[in-house]
Amino acid sequence: MSGAPVSAGFIPLVDAAPLIVAREIGFAEEEGIDLTLRAAPSWSTLRDRLMLGQIEAAHMLFPMPVAAALGLGGIGARLDILMVLSLNGNSIGVSRRMAARMRAAGYEFDFADARRAGEALIAATEGRLRVGVPFPYSMHAELLYHWLGSLGLRAPQDLDVHTVPPPLMAEAMAEDQIDAFCVGAPWGSIAVETGVGELLLPGSAIRARAPDKVLAVRHDWAEAEPVLTRRLMRALWQAGRWLSRPENRTTAVELLAQRAYLDLSAEMIERALSGNVVISPRGELRRVNDYMTFHGGAAGYPWTSQAALVASRLAGRLGLDRASSIAAAGAICRTDLYRANLADLGADLPAETARIEGANTVPQTVAGLNGEVILPPDAFFDGWIFDPEA
Amino acid sequence: MSETLSIIVIETDRDRTRVIVDSLRDAGFSDIQVIPEIAGLARRISESNPDLVLVDMASPSRDMLEEMALASGPLERPVAMFVDRSDGSLTKAAIEAGISAYVVDGLKPSRIGSILDAAVTRFHMMHRMRVELETTRRALEERKLIDRAKGLIMKARGVDEDAAYALLRKTAMDQGRRVADVAQALVTAAGLLT
Numbered sequence: 001m002s003g004a005p006v007s008a009g010f011i012p013l014v015d016a017a018p019l020i021v022a023r024e025i026g027f028a029e030e031e032g033i034d035l036t037l038r039a040a041p042s043w044s045t046l047r048d049r050l051m052l053g054q055i056e057a058a059h060m061l062f063p064m065p066v067a068a069a070l071g072l073g074g075i076g077a078r079l080d081i082l083m084v085l086s087l088n089g090n091s092i093g094v095s096r097r098m099a100a101r102m103r104a105a106g107y108e109f110d111f112a113d114a115r116r117a118g119e120a121l122i123a124a125t126e127g128r129l130r131v132g133v134p135f136p137y138s139m140h141a142e143l144l145y146h147w148l149g150s151l152g153l154r155a156p157q158d159l160d161v162h163t164v165p166p167p168l169m170a171e172a173m174a175e176d177q178i179d180a181f182c183v184g185a186p187w188g189s190i191a192v193e194t195g196v197g198e199l200l201l202p203g204s205a206i207r208a209r210a211p212d213k214v215l216a217v218r219h220d221w222a223e224a225e226p227v228l229t230r231r232l233m234r235a236l237w238q239a240g241r242w243l244s245r246p247e248n249r250t251t252a253v254e255l256l257a258q259r260a261y262l263d264l265s266a267e268m269i270e271r272a273l274s275g276n277v278v279i280s281p282r283g284e285l286r287r288v289n290d291y292m293t294f295h296g297g298a299a300g301y302p303w304t305s306q307a308a309l310v311a312s313r314l315a316g317r318l319g320l321d322r323a324s325s326i327a328a329a330g331a332i333c334r335t336d337l338y339r340a341n342l343a344d345l346g347a348d349l350p351a352e353t354a355r356i357e358g359a360n361t362v363p364q365t366v367a368g369l370n371g372e373v374i375l376p377p378d379a380f381f382d383g384w385i386f387d388p389e390a
Numbered sequence: 391m392s393e394t395l396s397i398i399v400i401e402t403d404r405d406r407t408r409v410i411v412d413s414l415r416d417a418g419f420s421d422i423q424v425i426p427e428i429a430g431l432a433r434r435i436s437e438s439n440p441d442l443v444l445v446d447m448a449s450p451s452r453d454m455l456e457e458m459a460l461a462s463g464p465l466e467r468p469v470a471m472f473v474d475r476s477d478g479s480l481t482k483a484a485i486e487a488g489i490s491a492y493v494v495d496g497l498k499p500s501r502i503g504s505i506l507d508a509a510v511t512r513f514h515m516m517h518r519m520r521v522e523l524e525t526t527r528r529a530l531e532e533r534k535l536i537d538r539a540k541g542l543i544m545k546a547r548g549v550d551e552d553a554a555y556a557l558l559r560k561t562a563m564d565q566g567r568r569v570a571d572v573a574q575a576l577v578t579a580a581g582l583l584t
Binding site: 041042043044045073134135136161162163164165167168 | 450451452453454455456457
């Protein structure tokens with residue numbers, strides 16, 4: 001490897017793939033950076049390393065930099081979202097005991113209909129539902145709260161929410177600490193494979209194209225190192241495009257499975273990248289289109305309205321001022337850098353920086369700086385929309 | 391310095407635990423509780439209601455503490471990470487040493503300095519020892535593996551040890567892999583075929 005050194009942190013999950021591919025397939029090297037990757041044991045440690053300058057960039061839960069912009073978590077350094085690395089990729093699972101009760105009540109695990117799945121889960125719950133999420137500020141938590149909230153539970157007040165690191169999720173379920181979880185791939189599949197749980201829904205059934213992970217850097221670093229920022233973004237955008245091509249899937253799976261990265265069975269990783277998901281220990285297979293998305297339809301574009309949506313929900317739960325929270329969250333989404341740095345690669349560049357979130361039930365064509373952009377459906381299962389201007 | 395300050399140490403490694411607890415005792419703290427398991431962590435901490443929680447940054451259980459920080463009111467009563475936010479160097483030292491501390495209830499940051507000072511030094515030392523141990527262990531394992539692979543080649547090809555090693559090394563170079571990895575592949579393949 002040659003080039004300017006840039007170190008990035010990641011959590012060993014399938015959606016760390018763009019960073020791993022950028023390094024291993026050589027996009028980083030082509031852009032003139034020597035990208036070093038460092039696995040972190042927890043999201044909070046990853047965030048602290050980034051804020052303190054031990055690493056320059058990180059694969060991060062979308063709501064984490066937003067939370068930081070609202071003064072929640074960490075030591076207070078401003079983090080910027082350079083781009084979205086992946087959409088969806090989570091799954092909701094239930095314990096085998098819960099699954100048995102749901103089946104006994106006549107529910108068939110279709111792994112598709114969020115309303116029916118949620119109603120069946122709520123009906124089968126005795127007492128308070130205990131759910132595991134990987135981090136308090138995560139799309140996992142936001143999706144769960146929206147889903148169950150829409151179906152009549154007060155979320156999170158009516159839930160017992162436990163923070164459980166992804167590698168420990170299956171164990172927490174085996175030890176009867178949680179009845180359900182929402183977790184990133186491949187940990188849902190691992191709960192199935194170890195026989196402790198069954199999968200109920202892909203995250204995409206609750207909201208299509210929900211942004212899940214982002215590339216985050218310190219604001220100060222992006223300002224001080226515009227050239228490295230540009231190179232890093234270009235390498236990762238190209239890695240995302242490479243990952244979106246089906247012919248590269250096998251290679252991607254093998255790369256991710258390596259000991260330095262996920263150190264997990266290639267088959268578990270393949271399920272997420274292919275969308276062929278085994279949902280129960282009996283081997284029932286469900287096919288999900290766009291289970292996890294890295295590219296296409298402006299997937300990487302850091303819409304300020306997405307951050308505003310998360311900020312609005314966090315502000316509502318924690319009693320913060322809504323308008324200033326939305327403004328602070330929008331400011332960290334670097335649509336300006338996305339446009340400046342990726343235009344000549346042919347990236348989709350919407351003309352607007354914000355939109356109404358969840359409004360597309362069919363593909364929508366919008367004006368773009370590089371020609372028209374087609375935005376695929378991004379609707380919530382219940383038709384809820386978020387208008388950042390409202 | 392108050393000896394009534396209650397501290398929880400989350401650590402699964404027994405040797406590390408002993409060293410940390412000893413160093414805290416030496417620094418004058420007696421109310422120290424050790425939680426060795428991750429299961430039920432949040433419940434156990436909230437039952438004990440300590441002034442301070444020390445946790446290894448390499449532990450995934452840190453994210454569970456973030457949840458507790460959130461639950462206790464993240465803005466009004468900051469459950470500070472590490473020490474005083476203004477004391478950047480100590481915070482940095484702590485992170486580099488791989489230790490993080492959570493102040494669970496409005497404890498004055500100035501009182502944490504000495505705790506961290508003591509703990510950070512020990513963490514540094516233990517971390518270095520752990521890395522050294524791990525490196526040595528792996529080197530030994532790889533040596534054994536390479537010896538077995540050499541033996542297989544010597545037997546199959548009727549060559550001496552040097553020639554067997556040369557062949558291993560050449561194969562590794564040609565394939566751009568580590569000698570130990572080639573040896574592993576050979577030993578695995580041989581195991582399958584016999």
